[in-house]
Amino acid sequence: MSAPLPGDVLALLRAHGPLTRADVMERTGLARATANQRLDVLVAAGLAVPTEGESTARGRPPGRFRFHHDRGVMLIADVGATSFRAALTDLLGEIRLVRSTAIDVGDGPGAVLGAVSAFFDELLAEAGYTPADVLGIGLDVPGPVDFASGRVVNPPIMSGWDGYDIPGWFRPTYDCPVVVENDVNAVALGEQRTAHPDVPSLLMIKVGTGVGAGLIWRGEIYRGADGAAGDIGHIQVSVPGEEAPPLCRCGNHGCVEARAGGWALVRDLRATGHDVSTVDDAADLVRQGDADAVGHVRRAGRLLGSAVADAVSLLNPRAVVLTGQLAFAEQLMAGVREMVYSRSLPLATARIDITRSALGTQGGLVGTALLVADHVFAPERIEHRLRRG
Numbered sequence: 593m594s595a596p597l598p599g600d601v602l603a604l605l606r607a608h609g610p611l612t613r614a615d616v617m618e619r620t621g622l623a624r625a626t627a628n629q630r631l632d633v634l635v636a637a638g639l640a641v642p643t644e645g646e647s648t649a650r651g652r653p654p655g656r657f658r659f660h661h662d663r664g665v666m667l668i669a670d671v672g673a674t675s676f677r678a679a680l681t682d683l684l685g686e687i688r689l690v691r692s693t694a695i696d697v698g699d700g701p702g703a704v705l706g707a708v709s710a711f712f713d714e715l716l717a718e719a720g721y722t723p724a725d726v727l728g729i730g731l732d733v734p735g736p737v738d739f740a741s742g743r744v745v746n747p748p749i750m751s752g753w754d755g756y757d758i759p760g761w762f763r764p765t766y767d768c769p770v771v772v773e774n775d776v777n778a779v780a781l782g783e784q785r786t787a788h789p790d791v792p793s794l795l796m797i798k799v800g801t802g803v804g805a806g807l808i809w810r811g812e813i814y815r816g817a818d819g820a821a822g823d824i825g826h827i828q829v830s831v832p833g834e835e836a837p838p839l840c841r842c843g844n845h846g847c848v849e850a851r852a853g854g855w856a857l858v859r860d861l862r863a864t865g866h867d868v869s870t871v872d873d874a875a876d877l878v879r880q881g882d883a884d885a886v887g888h889v890r891r892a893g894r895l896l897g898s899a900v901a902d903a904v905s906l907l908n909p910r911a912v913v914l915t916g917q918l919a920f921a922e923q924l925m926a927g928v929r930e931m932v933y934s935r936s937l938p939l940a941t942a943r944i945d946i947t948r949s950a951l952g953t954q955g956g957l958v959g960t961a962l963l964v965a966d967h968v969f970a971p972e973r974i975e976h977r978l979r980r981g
Contacts, residue, residue, distance in 0.1 A: 670956030685961030700752035780806030782959025879915030893927020
């Protein structure tokens with residue numbers, strides 16, 4: 593095995609915070625002279641900086657080095673079905689400024705990405721940065737994503753987005769990598785890194801306008817062979833005695849999303865005479881204790897829970913985390929827990945933690961920012977950059 597390179601040392605500084613030269617030697621097994629050389633290269637490239645009082649000259653008292661997380665910024669957008677949030681972060685992914693607004697993702701990429709770009713301009717101006725200071729851009733979107741190309745593939749609710757070159761939209765303005773990820777994958781990564789760092793396997797369930805899932809396996813996003821893993825919302829669930837399963841937006845009948853998604857809740861409440869038009873309207877009725885709304889959510893929790901139970905039996909995650917506009921509803925959470933514990937085997941549920949997201953509405957921004965930082969500062973990318981000078 594080859595000796596750790598400067599990119600590997602930078603990964604240590606990003607993961608563990610300020611480290612002394614001795615810390616770097618201990619964690620990498622490098623000899624003193626080699627460790628010093630690696631740190632000197634990172635400092636010269638502006639990727640690491642000595643902490644206050646430390647000198648890069650040899651023979652000085654030991655100090656610490658940290659990742660130079662404030663040498664630039666990243667721009668992040670968390671795009672949902674009916675709104676998006678844009679943020680400016682430092683290079684560790686810490687959020688500095690946030691903007692949000694309502695949108696309809698079905699209006700197409702031109703309208704939505706135009707609004708995102710306008711917010712990015714405002715955030716940079718407010719923070720005193722220019723596009724040249726942006727080292728990475730990230731977007732999470734509510735649809736299947738080919739991660740390698742950053743293109744959405746046959747999204748059920750994103751009309752006009754199929755195959756659209758999202759990274760290409762930003763290239764005329766920004767000379768940096770653009771990362772595009774499925775929204776629930778991004779939330780799952782943020783949740784695992786920040787709230788469950790000791791949990792290597794986590795299943796994130798998002799119940800908002802639609803229903804989706806993200807899986808963290810061995811600490812990394814599991815996307816499947818083609819990026820389609822986690823589409824729990826389009827598992828079909830049968831209901832005894834039902835003559836006509838509901839039509840889903842994907843074109844099939846009886847999907848989990850068509851029974852438990854926010855848009856399905858709006859549909860069912862309108863059918864019983866309630867004046868609701870958005871998922872937030874329906875969620876407000878649940879909070880107010882409306883009998884119809886509470887009943888629908890309780891039923892949705894059990895139907896969703898049957899699909900989650902199958903996923904738990906198949907994957908055996910250590911944690912199941914719910915997020916989204918309807919995750920607050922105790923009836924939904926109770927239904928999921930009931931079905932998981934009654935249908936999955938005891939070995940799969942003995943130590944499982946079924947809980948709500950600790951990040952709430954920040955989950956998409958946090959997870960996408962971490963994903964972009966991992967991409968921009970991946971050891972192999974750093975080595976390529978250093979070789980180019």
